[in-house]
Amino acid sequence: MLPYTPAATPPAWLTAAYPEVLNADKDGNVMHHGHRRHYNYNSPVYQAYTRRIVEALGRRYGQHPAIVGWQLDNEINCEINDFYSEADRKAFRAYLRQKFGTLDKLNEAIGARFWNQTYTDWSQVDMERFSPHEHQNPHMRLLELRFISRSAVNYAKLQADTLRPFIGDRFITTNGLFSHLDNFDMVNKALDFITYDSYPNFAYGDEGVNGRHSSLRDRAWSWNLSLARALSPNFGIMEQQSGANGWDFSMLAPMPKPGQMTLWSMQSIAHGADYVSYFRWRTAPYGTEIYWHGLNDYDNRPNRRMAEVTAFGKRVRKLSGLAGSRYEAKVALVTDYLNEWDGERDLWHGPIDRASSGAIFTACQESHTPLDRLYIRHTKDFDTTLQDLRRYDVLFYPHAAILTEDTARLLESYCAQGGKLVMGARTGYKDEYGRCPMMPMPGYASKLCGVRVADYSIARADEPAVITAGGREIDAPNFIESLEAVDGTAEGVYQAGPMKGETALVCKAYPSGGEACYWGSGFSRDAALLFLDRFGVKEPYADVAEIPACVEAAVRRSEKERVLFLLNYTGEEQTVHFIKAVYDLDHDREVSGDTILAPYQAFVARL
Numbered sequence: 001m002l003p004y005t006p007a008a009t010p011p012a013w014l015t016a017a018y019p020e021v022l023n024a025d026k027d028g029n030v031m032h033h034g035h036r037r038h039y040n041y042n043s044p045v046y047q048a049y050t051r052r053i054v055e056a057l058g059r060r061y062g063q064h065p066a067i068v069g070w071q072l073d074n075e076i077n078c079e080i081n082d083f084y085s086e087a088d089r090k091a092f093r094a095y096l097r098q099k100f101g102t103l104d105k106l107n108e109a110i111g112a113r114f115w116n117q118t119y120t121d122w123s124q125v126d127m128e129r130f131s132p133h134e135h136q137n138p139h140m141r142l143l144e145l146r147f148i149s150r151s152a153v154n155y156a157k158l159q160a161d162t163l164r165p166f167i168g169d170r171f172i173t174t175n176g177l178f179s180h181l182d183n184f185d186m187v188n189k190a191l192d193f194i195t196y197d198s199y200p201n202f203a204y205g206d207e208g209v210n211g212r213h214s215s216l217r218d219r220a221w222s223w224n225l226s227l228a229r230a231l232s233p234n235f236g237i238m239e240q241q242s243g244a245n246g247w248d249f250s251m252l253a254p255m256p257k258p259g260q261m262t263l264w265s266m267q268s269i270a271h272g273a274d275y276v277s278y279f280r281w282r283t284a285p286y287g288t289e290i291y292w293h294g295l296n297d298y299d300n301r302p303n304r305r306m307a308e309v310t311a312f313g314k315r316v317r318k319l320s321g322l323a324g325s326r327y328e329a330k331v332a333l334v335t336d337y338l339n340e341w342d343g344e345r346d347l348w349h350g351p352i353d354r355a356s357s358g359a360i361f362t363a364c365q366e367s368h369t370p371l372d373r374l375y376i377r378h379t380k381d382f383d384t385t386l387q388d389l390r391r392y393d394v395l396f397y398p399h400a401a402i403l404t405e406d407t408a409r410l411l412e413s414y415c416a417q418g419g420k421l422v423m424g425a426r427t428g429y430k431d432e433y434g435r436c437p438m439m440p441m442p443g444y445a446s447k448l449c450g451v452r453v454a455d456y457s458i459a460r461a462d463e464p465a466v467i468t469a470g471g472r473e474i475d476a477p478n479f480i481e482s483l484e485a486v487d488g489t490a491e492g493v494y495q496a497g498p499m500k501g502e503t504a505l506v507c508k509a510y511p512s513g514g515e516a517c518y519w520g521s522g523f524s525r526d527a528a529l530l531f532l533d534r535f536g537v538k539e540p541y542a543d544v545a546e547i548p549a550c551v552e553a554a555v556r557r558s559e560k561e562r563v564l565f566l567l568n569y570t571g572e573e574q575t576v577h578f579i580k581a582v583y584d585l586d587h588d589r590e591v592s593g594d595t596i597l598a599p600y601q602a603f604v605a606r607l
Contacts, residue, residue, distance in 0.1 A: 002277070003061060004071035005054050005159050009036045014049060021046040026084045026128040035288070037078065040085040041155040050155075054162040062166030069171035071238065072159045072190065075197065076152055077178035083148055084127055093125050095147050109433045110139040135345055139433045145341040149182040153189055160190040175238035177224070182337050183231050188381055195236035196228040197279070200264045201245050201253045216365060218264065219552055219569045223361050225271035230373040233326050237268045239279030242305060243293025255293070259600030261305060262312045263567060266602035269319065270554040270565035272327045276316075278309060318585050319604065325558035329370035331537050333360055334397040336376045342402060342434050349401040349426040352478040356398040356424060356523035363528035367538045368553040378406050389414040394535045396422045398523055400445070403428040408444035415448070415514035420535045423449060424519045425456070425479040441481075442518065449518040450488025450508030456481040457498055459521070465497025467504040467521065470530050476504065476521035483520045492519075544607065546577040551597065555607070566603040573598060582607055 015022055015033045021043040023031045031038040039046050061067060100106040103119050112118040117137060119125050127144055128136050135141070160172050171192040177183055187194055200218035228235045241264055244255040256264070265276055280294035295306050335357070343350025364371040372392070376384050389395065389410065397411070400423065408428075415421050428443030429436055440446060441453035457480055459465040465476035469492030480494070482502035492505025507517040515535075519527060532538040541564070547553050551574050552567040564582060568574050574597045581592040582605035597603055 001064075001066045002069055002071055003057065003067060005050075005057065005073055005163075007039075007050050007053075007072075007155075007159065008074045010039050010046070010049075014046075015039070018043075018045045020085070020087060021049075022085065023080060023083055023088075024085045026082070027130045028084070030085075031080075035079070037080050040083050040088050041151040042083070042087040042091040043085065044087070047155070047158060050158060051162050054159050055166075058163045058166030062163070062170075063168065067167075067170060069173060069192075070163055070167060071195070072156050072163075072172060072174040074174075075176040075178060076156060076174060076186070077148075077181045078176055081148065081178060081180040083151065088151065089127050091151065092127050092144070092147050093122055095150065096125060096143065097122060099143075110137055110143070111435055112137075138342075138345060139435060141345065142338065142342055142434050145180050148180045149185065149337075152181050153186045156186050156190040173236060173238075177227055177231070180341070184375060184377060184382065185379070187231050193232040193235055194228055195238035195275070196225065196268075196273075197239035198225065198237050198264065198268050199239070199241045199245055200260075200267070201241055201256065202251075204253060216362060217569065218260070219267075219365065219567070220361075221264070222267060222271060222365065222552065222554075223358075225268060225273075226371065226373045229272040229327055230375060232272075234272055234274045234324060236275035236277070237265075237273045238277055240265055240268060240276050242278040242280070242295045242309065243283065244291065245293070246291040247288050248290055249288075252291075256305070257571070257600060258304060258308065259598070261308050262315075263569065263600045263602050265309075265312055265316075266565060266604065267552075267567055269316070269322070270327070270552075270556065270567065270602075272556070274323045315586060319563070321561070322556055322558065322563060325556040325561075325563070327370065327372070328555040328557045328562070329372040330393040330540065331364060331369055331532070332372040332374040332392040332395050333357060334374045334376055334395050334400075336400070336402070336407075338402045338432060338434075339400055342430070346401070346434075348479075349399050352424075352426060352522045353399040353401075355478065359523045359525045360396050360398065360528040363525045363532060365552060366525075366549045367529065367532060368541060368547055369532055369538050370540070370554060376407050376410075378404065384410065386410060386413050386417070389419060390417065392419070394420045394422070394531070394537050396523075396528070396531070397427075398422075398424045399426045400428065401426050402430045402432060402434065403442075403444050404432055405444050408448050411516070412448050415508075415510045415516045416512055418510075418512045418514045420514060420531075421448075421516045422519065422531045423517070424523055425481045425521050427518070445518065446486065448508075449506060449516040450486050451506040451518045452484045452486050453520075454482045454484050455499070455502075459497060463498055465499065465521065466495045467492050467527075468495040469493075469505045470534060472526065472530060474526045474530060475524050477524055478522035480504070481520035483518065488516075488518070491517075544578065544580050544582065546579065548574045548576070550574060551576065562607040564605050564607050566597060566605075568597040568599065568601050568603075571599045576603070 012033050023040045173195045175195045200221040203218045245253045282296040283293045428445040429441045459480045465480045467476045482499050485506045488506040488508035490503040494504050504520040554565045578592045584591045585604045
């Protein structure tokens with residue numbers, strides 16, 4: 001049993017008696033009772049009542065023998081991830097005062113001289129309010145998002161600290177992975193590991209998963225699972241899809257086809273899940289989630305979904321030895337929260353970064369190149385090390401607009417010890433507050449990649465840009481930059497477009513054999529494949545099997561064994577040709593040569 005603290009849904013009597021616990025939008029409109037997550041994290045009253053109920057639950061059930069662990073809250077920062085109550089505004093001022101100490105330092109950090117935004121008293125400092133334009137000071141917004149994340153983490157920690165004295169060695173987790181939240185900070189301060197809610201059916205919307213890779217459909221859910229794995233190499237699935245998903249007013253979705261529940265469950269396990277729990281046992285007969293289907297329908301009578309998960313339960317027992325093993329990847333896509341948060345509003349690098357990340361992921365998926373996500377972090381609680389980077393042969397850091405000197409120095413050490421790094425346009429022109437310092441682009445990436453940006457523009461639809469590199473012609477989407485090789489080597493040129501004839505790719509070789517390449521544009525699928533080929537990391541399982549591009553390949557490795565997952569997301573049979581014999585774990589037999597994967601089949605074998 002895994003109980004959870006009920007803080008996501010405060011009772012009506014509490015919000016009526018203490019309206020200060022309610023959240024508000026930036027215009028001051030107070031949210032009211034009737035949904036969930038209508039409270040704020042910084043209300044002292046809400047914090048006190050949270051401690052009270054969490055402590056009561058801990059005292060009553062903390063040592064119950066049927067309980068193996070606890071879930072904090074539910075989907076922190078889901079539904080709403082901006083908080084503008086009076087309690088939040090007061091706490092924000094205190095946060096800034098503690099961080100900067102003086103108004104002069106705060107004014108400098110946010111570029112307050114522009115448009116006469118200089119503060120002369122701490123009472124003037126505020127979060128966003130109604131103004132002539134929806135988006136206000138971009139540097140203050142970055143500070144807001146840091147504060148919102150800090151508030152959410154502290155609220156999770158409050159619950160964890162309250163529970164721990166009563167529960168012994170039982171674990172604490174929470175589910176989700178939502179925005180405006182440093183999930184690493186939350187794991188480090190409040191959790192033993194993260195759990196994720198896996199709903200691949202979301203991928204069947206018009207734009208696919210996060211609007212990035214609609215062509216991959218449910219296979220693209222592996223992108224989200226890679227984020228859960230980045231937080232906790234072994235994680236859990238708190239909510240695995242078991243039926244059609246949707247509320248009474250949104251998210252119309254189809255029922256999983258026969259075999260898809262098993263496929264999606266194996267997808268979670270392939271990417272590092274050691275625990276899979278289905279949501280939900282029975283479809284809710286009332287409330288907002290009446291169309292969020294579970295294993296049983298409203299009548300609780302046997303159905304094909306229950307039969308499928310029962311069969312899966314028997315099948316997965318053969319994989320119990322995988323617990324604790326790790327997803328195998330030698331390529332990582334690097335990112336960080338400051339760039340993600342800054343890119344929400346900054347159209348000069350946010351959209352290009354999201355598009356390039358999707359293209360790199362798609363190229364890796366279709367070439368069966370396992371891909372991790374790696375977050376660069378420099379905080380007082382955690383500092384990304386060279387050892388963290390050296391787990392990978394190749395790093396893609398597509399568009400790090402905010403690139404600090406510490407991060408550039410770390411990446412340079414990685415390349416100096418043989419690592420291969422790929423960066424792209426719009427890199428290194430901002431500091432940690434989102435300001436553009438007066439230094440040549442690409443900032444600290446210049447020395448790292450041996451390059452200087454001479455000019456830049458946008459690739460327009462009526463004048464498309466094309467880059468010739470590595471004997472290939474590759475479209476240059478979004479931004480384009482004219483490059484100058486400083487102590488790197490020019491290796492690509494614009495074949496067409498407004499910068500025709502200018503350098504588009506510069507690579508710097510390190511004595512160790514490492515390289516740092518700067519690509520002067522956004523990354524298309526073909527651009528990503530260019531570098532996967534260049535560094536020899538594509539198709540790492542090609543010596544084992546010939547695998548169709550539409551089938552995902554993943555390997556989990558332990559000290560004792562390596563287990564291969566082949567996932568067929570299509571409604572058609574696919575043929576895999578095994579060059580080397582593998583051991584089919586489902587049928588307890590060795591197989592080689594041609595093997596047919598049925599529609600939606602997950603094939604699992606020991607290498």
